[in-house]
Amino acid sequence: MKNFIKEGFKPVDSLNDPDDGHQWSLMQKLLLGLSPKEYFQQLRRNPFNWFLFMIFAVGLPVIVYRYINGLGSVMHGSFDYPWGLFLGFGLFCMVPLSASGFLLGTTVELFGQKDYKPILNLALLNGLLGYFFAVVFLLVDLGMPWRLYYPMVISWGTAAVLFLVGWHVATYLTVQVLEVSESFFEWIGWPTAKNYIHKGTIGLTVAGIILSTLHQGALGTLLTYAPGKVHPLWYSAEFMWIFFLCSSIFAGLCMVIAVSTIVKKTMSWRCSGEFLDNLDSITIGLAKGASMALVTYLVIKIVGMTHDNLWAYLTTGWGTWYLLEIGLGVVLPIILFSFAIRNKSVGLIRFTAFLTIFGLLLNRLNTVLISFNWNLYQEWPPLLETIISVTIFFLFVTVYRFILYRLPILYAWQAVPAKELVSVPVPEQADPDPVQPEHQFAKVVTPS
Amino acid sequence: MSGISRRKFLKSTVVAGGSAAAAMSSTKSFAMKEFEGYPESMGVLVDLTRCIGCRTCEAACNKEHGLPEPELPFDDFSVFDQVFHEGKQKRRTTEKAYTVVNRYDTKAQGAPVYRKLQCFHCSEPACLTSCFVNAYTKTKEGAVIYNADVCVGCRMCMVACPFSMPAYTYDSALHPQIIKCNFCYDNRLTKGKPPACVEACPQEALTFGHRKTLVKTAHERIRSNPKKYVDHVYGEKEVGGTSWMYLSSVPFDQAGFNTTLQHHPILDNTKSFLGIVPMVLGIWPALFMGFHLLAKGGKGDKESKDKVEVHGE
Ligand code: SF4
Ligand code: SF4
Ligand code: SF4
Numbered sequence: 001m002k003n004f005i006k007e008g009f010k011p012v013d014s015l016n017d018p019d020d021g022h023q024w025s026l027m028q029k030l031l032l033g034l035s036p037k038e039y040f041q042q043l044r045r046n047p048f049n050w051f052l053f054m055i056f057a058v059g060l061p062v063i064v065y066r067y068i069n070g071l072g073s074v075m076h077g078s079f080d081y082p083w084g085l086f087l088g089f090g091l092f093c094m095v096p097l098s099a100s101g102f103l104l105g106t107t108v109e110l111f112g113q114k115d116y117k118p119i120l121n122l123a124l125l126n127g128l129l130g131y132f133f134a135v136v137f138l139l140v141d142l143g144m145p146w147r148l149y150y151p152m153v154i155s156w157g158t159a160a161v162l163f164l165v166g167w168h169v170a171t172y173l174t175v176q177v178l179e180v181s182e183s184f185f186e187w188i189g190w191p192t193a194k195n196y197i198h199k200g201t202i203g204l205t206v207a208g209i210i211l212s213t214l215h216q217g218a219l220g221t222l223l224t225y226a227p228g229k230v231h232p233l234w235y236s237a238e239f240m241w242i243f244f245l246c247s248s249i250f251a252g253l254c255m256v257i258a259v260s261t262i263v264k265k266t267m268s269w270r271c272s273g274e275f276l277d278n279l280d281s282i283t284i285g286l287a288k289g290a291s292m293a294l295v296t297y298l299v300i301k302i303v304g305m306t307h308d309n310l311w312a313y314l315t316t317g318w319g320t321w322y323l324l325e326i327g328l329g330v331v332l333p334i335i336l337f338s339f340a341i342r343n344k345s346v347g348l349i350r351f352t353a354f355l356t357i358f359g360l361l362l363n364r365l366n367t368v369l370i371s372f373n374w375n376l377y378q379e380w381p382p383l384l385e386t387i388i389s390v391t392i393f394f395l396f397v398t399v400y401r402f403i404l405y406r407l408p409i410l411y412a413w414q415a416v417p418a419k420e421l422v423s424v425p426v427p428e429q430a431d432p433d434p435v436q437p438e439h440q441f442a443k444v445v446t447p448s
Numbered sequence: 449m450s451g452i453s454r455r456k457f458l459k460s461t462v463v464a465g466g467s468a469a470a471a472m473s474s475t476k477s478f479a480m481k482e483f484e485g486y487p488e489s490m491g492v493l494v495d496l497t498r499c500i501g502c503r504t505c506e507a508a509c510n511k512e513h514g515l516p517e518p519e520l521p522f523d524d525f526s527v528f529d530q531v532f533h534e535g536k537q538k539r540r541t542t543e544k545a546y547t548v549v550n551r552y553d554t555k556a557q558g559a560p561v562y563r564k565l566q567c568f569h570c571s572e573p574a575c576l577t578s579c580f581v582n583a584y585t586k587t588k589e590g591a592v593i594y595n596a597d598v599c600v601g602c603r604m605c606m607v608a609c610p611f612s613m614p615a616y617t618y619d620s621a622l623h624p625q626i627i628k629c630n631f632c633y634d635n636r637l638t639k640g641k642p643p644a645c646v647e648a649c650p651q652e653a654l655t656f657g658h659r660k661t662l663v664k665t666a667h668e669r670i671r672s673n674p675k676k677y678v679d680h681v682y683g684e685k686e687v688g689g690t691s692w693m694y695l696s697s698v699p700f701d702q703a704g705f706n707t708t709l710q711h712h713p714i715l716d717n718t719k720s721f722l723g724i725v726p727m728v729l730g731i732w733p734a735l736f737m738g739f740h741l742l743a744k745g746g747k748g749d750k751e752s753k754d755k756v757e758v759h760g761e
Pocket of ligand 3: 498500504562564648652654
């Protein structure tokens with residue numbers, strides 16, 4: 001892609017071809033405005049595509065194998081460790097890392113921090129895809145995935161926390177689809193639909209906060225069903241939901257920093273000037289938020305330890321492991337962030353964001369898998385289970401990239417400058433004439 | 449607060465969370481089965497001092513439920529020497545065995561102790577309360593039974609069961625299900641007959657009866673023979689009480705029991721979280737809309753400036 005850009009090529013970023021003014025066809029949009037031949041040429045040139053291809057070549061057959069032979073053929077099939085990587089990583093890690101949507105939605109739409117606007121769409125998309133793929137993981141893990149809708153329709157286990165998680169993830173996924181659909185409608189060229197959705201932004205955002213607060217916490221509460229199985233250092237009947245909620249805040253923010261870093265490095269051709277120019281200051285702002293959440297998290301961790309009087313456990317082997325997790329994933333990031341923020345060292349912030357994500361992964365895996373059954377025996381995910389998890393993760397990366405290449409997430413769609421839409425209500429009769437949309441906007445602006 | 453009203457309270461909380469989230473109108477469809485306590489609950493008292501490790505109960509259960517033939521026959525006692533996971537685990541219930549008997553060579557006494565293991569049929573079962581499709585039922589006879597027709601296969605119940613009793617047919621691609629002792633519910637319990645394992649026991653190590661009576665019996669046995677028994681009825685209080693209870697002559701942890709279990713139902717652990725659900729639902733919308741208005745008010749100048757710019761275009 002970079003080579004084409006060098007040759008002066010400009011990827012599709014508006015409804016109409018700037019050269020002759022005709023509307024881009026869907027096919028042209030999908031191919032970013034390249035000819036099919038050129039498109040495949042750039043596909044082949046990028047070594048990352050080959051890497052993905054190899055992963056899928058191995059992983060997809062394994063997934064098929066799992067559906068033919070049952071879960072036992074890829075998992076260890078232990079009765080003492082009912083959950084493996086699919087839920088331990090796919091659900092318990094993907095969901096907090098996807099808290100970004102509701103966090104930035106709140107910041108921009110509710111608190112009116114327009115400085116973060118350029119990154120909002122990325123955060124929303126990150127949230128949507130993270131949740132979507134958490135559900136994909138669930139589909140692999142469930143014994144009978146075709147019954148996924150049972151808790152919604154057939155039979156209600158209303159006393160169960162998982163019931164709440166299920167409903168919330170489903171509803172929240174819908175909310176996020178609606179939020180991201182704004183970009184989609186813009187791209188596909190249905191401004192009416194986009195404007196219609198846009199009117200509901202505040203409602204969607206508030207719904208997002210409620211659902212997120214509850215189900216991020218509920219994920220932690222799921223573990224309170226297993227006292228004694230989860231090691232006391234990772235367990236707290238009272239605080240579990242606060243731990244999970246609070247850590248999802250810094251996890252979501254760091255995920256945005258991490259993804260934007262990768263985007264900046266690998267697809268800057270797709271980013272608008274506005275995005276690239278503001279990214280550093282946005283990153284610093286996000287880091288401030290993340291370090292506040294990290295400090296809060298550390299404090300409530302200590303409160304929790306004192307409350308349950310767990311200090312004696314720290315001298316055991318588990319204690320060392322626990323201190324390592326907290327040290328690398330919480331304390332070190334706090335120090336690095338504060339240093340980097342003071343010195344405006346964006347590079348260090350980015351590194352720390354990756355470190356914090358690593359810390360979060362460690363925490364969730366420790367809670368759900370590693371310290372689980374700590375007084376029984378240790379069970380490690382077998383090879384095929386790991387292959388499937390890696391495959392689905394890269395499926396996530398692929399879809400993510402596919403969308404970023406196309407939808408106006410990193411750049412503003414030219415037909416309707418995005419920044420004007422922020423506070424501009426649009427009347428129903430908005431004429432979807434794509435040729436001169438600016439005119440209508442100038443016309444219809446009214447103070448809200 | 450009694451156990452029953454507590455459960456009702458918790459239930460309605462989650463329902464509120466679910467329903468408000470889904471903006472569902474019909475609250476009537478949430479009318480759920482109510483737990484009316486279990487005055488008539490049956491139970492079994494297992495007296496480890498009487499058990500000789502003959503495995504007759506295992507064989508009886510296997511026959512009663514038409515389970516697959518085991519690798520080693522039921523009169524092969526070498527199974528007692530089997531250990532798994534580097535000696536960290538003895539035999540456990542599996543998808544092929546609802547119940548197993550294990551031998552424990554204890555320090556406390558010369559002779560080994562044998563323990564029969566199966567679902568405890570808890571009074572407030574964690575498997576039941578953690579299942580999001582309500583696949584489990586606590587029947588009035590005290591049995592905790594499972595309905596494979598609604599089970600989705602999430603295995604939450606296996607995570608939640610404090611005794612790790614439920615097994616799962618991992619190898620089935622099309623219809624995997626949870627497998628556990630069902631207290632011989634269909635063919636025996638409902639007809640007032642004792643379970644197959646109880647009936648088969650040659651030592652009367654297993655006593656079938658009303659749970660209430662069994663608790664009394666257990667304490668009586670301890671009182672009349674305090675030297676023989678440890679002064680504890682395992683299952684009377686553990687995780688809110690279980691229908692299957694145990695008496696032992698050696699400290700329970702030496703006979704493979706988890707003695708660190710809480711004495712209140714597992715469900716209670718979710719209380720502190722469920723307590724915040726109505727608060728979040730009630731307060732968050734107003735709170736955040738308030739923030740939003742405040743933020744808008746505060747940013748008034750800037751925003752109107754933006755608009756002016758827009759106008760100008
Ligand atoms: S022992 Fe486990 S499976 Fe049996 S009723 Fe209790 S929680 Fe459920
Ligand atoms: S009660 Fe019935 S199902 Fe349970 S162990 Fe005894 S014979 Fe087997
Ligand atoms: S049949 Fe009775 S004596 Fe024999 S192992 Fe079972 S419980 Fe013990």
